[in-house]
Amino acid sequence: MSVTQPITTPPVREAPEHNPFESMLRRFDKAAETLGLDDGLYQILKAPEKELKVAIPIQRDDGTYEVLEGWRVQHNSAMGPCKGGIRYSPHVNVDEVRALAAWMTWKCAIVGVPFGGAKGGVRCNPREMSLKEIEKVTRRYTSAIMDIIGPDRDVPAPDMYTNEQVMAWIMDTYSVHHRHTVTGVVTGKPWGLGGSMGRKEATGRGLLTMVREASRVKKLDLAKAEVVVQGSGNVGGTIAVLLSEIGVNIKAMSDIDGGLVNEKGLDVPALVAYIEKHRTLDGFKGGDRCSNQELLELRCDILLPCATENEITPANAGKLNCKIIVEGANGPTAADADAILDSNDVFVIPDILANAGGVVVSYFEWVQDRRGYFWDERDVNNRLHKTMQKAFRQVLKRTKTSKVNMRTAAYMDGIDRVAHVTKMRGLYP
Numbered sequence: 001m002s003v004t005q006p007i008t009t010p011p012v013r014e015a016p017e018h019n020p021f022e023s024m025l026r027r028f029d030k031a032a033e034t035l036g037l038d039d040g041l042y043q044i045l046k047a048p049e050k051e052l053k054v055a056i057p058i059q060r061d062d063g064t065y066e067v068l069e070g071w072r073v074q075h076n077s078a079m080g081p082c083k084g085g086i087r088y089s090p091h092v093n094v095d096e097v098r099a100l101a102a103w104m105t106w107k108c109a110i111v112g113v114p115f116g117g118a119k120g121g122v123r124c125n126p127r128e129m130s131l132k133e134i135e136k137v138t139r140r141y142t143s144a145i146m147d148i149i150g151p152d153r154d155v156p157a158p159d160m161y162t163n164e165q166v167m168a169w170i171m172d173t174y175s176v177h178h179r180h181t182v183t184g185v186v187t188g189k190p191w192g193l194g195g196s197m198g199r200k201e202a203t204g205r206g207l208l209t210m211v212r213e214a215s216r217v218k219k220l221d222l223a224k225a226e227v228v229v230q231g232s233g234n235v236g237g238t239i240a241v242l243l244s245e246i247g248v249n250i251k252a253m254s255d256i257d258g259g260l261v262n263e264k265g266l267d268v269p270a271l272v273a274y275i276e277k278h279r280t281l282d283g284f285k286g287g288d289r290c291s292n293q294e295l296l297e298l299r300c301d302i303l304l305p306c307a308t309e310n311e312i313t314p315a316n317a318g319k320l321n322c323k324i325i326v327e328g329a330n331g332p333t334a335a336d337a338d339a340i341l342d343s344n345d346v347f348v349i350p351d352i353l354a355n356a357g358g359v360v361v362s363y364f365e366w367v368q369d370r371r372g373y374f375w376d377e378r379d380v381n382n383r384l385h386k387t388m389q390k391a392f393r394q395v396l397k398r399t400k401t402s403k404v405n406m407r408t409a410a411y412m413d414g415i416d417r418v419a420h421v422t423k424m425r426g427l428y429p
């Protein structure tokens, strides 16, 4: 290969104002203190086990070369092989990936799947890349992290701007190097290629169980409720469709380009079909435009932030006008906004519980791949619902016994289990 074109590297981005890893640590500290976690375990559980940073050189379609940065962070493997998505985003940085990896550790423990926590990210802008370029990035990133992933080591999955196709490329690249097909190396694969029925919708479907459970606790009649969804990708789009299918009024939705609001309720199936076709909700007739900030502050019963981190901060937490928040995204609320939401009596179902449906069905997919026997969709959905409902009720119970909010109770559940397993395994050497 002769490099005749200039090599360009995307500009290094500023770390976000609210560092997601710091947010994770603040909640971890609070939960660890309430649990009375001993100092040794505290040190072990908060430190990521392994962090791999890789350079990903690719040739763009116009012939130029670019070197992208990528990471894979394995936070904790006490419970089993690490598990966590891969994110393509122009803003991703190592602290974000660290936080996401730690959240996976607690999430897996809360829902009782035998995985540890990991996450990966590549700093790139898939909205400005062709499919061929995304494939090149995926295959090169896979080969760069190949030594630390595998069905018994670390099993990636989709996250923001990665999907079933990206998972198929990862599986294929890994399999080519291993000289046989290894379906269990990733989850979230297409059906027919080791994918599970119901995986694509699993995070949204898990959110539906959360919405139902939270409404029951708050005595909210879902048939009369108004719901606002931020983000209309895999997670936001799915929960909006599922809620609209049972007759719930979706008052507003958004994507990265802004929001759409309709007091009478959006035509969700038409909107989702429009987004699929145009890759934006911009131009859809059937609602008034608003910004993502305005959308968050709309009066509603249930707010579902399903886009990205730090959307709810001390700057806007006091202006939110909802009774329940169900966090579809990872880290949508900065740690210093928690107290404001509590003082306004907002019932928050935290990310590490609310959006765990994805990893639950990823676990089902991994099990099916290992056995080579695949379940039908109803079976997957029933098991998912039962797992999510059980986790919700366990966390709710802890809020009462420990007199804490849902977020601290969820962290306590996750940390308690990983601490227990860590103690049983003992320390090597």
Ligand code: NAD
Residues within 6 Å of the ligand: 158, 159, 160, 161, 162, 203, 230, 231, 232, 233, 234, 235, 236, 254, 255, 256, 257, 292, 306, 307, 308, 309, 328, 329, 330, 331, 355, 356, 358, 359
């Ligand atoms: P996606 O790429 O399918 O969709 C992301 C959506 O968010 C898009 O509609 C995009 O336009 C919008 N968005 C991005 N940046 C935004 C911004 N700054 N403001 C408003 N909207 C913005 O991603 P996804 O898989 O739906 O993931 C969304 C969130 O859910 C992420 O935080 C992810 O970590 C989390 N999550 C995903 C899964 C999963 O199974 N996909 C599981 C658990 C958690």
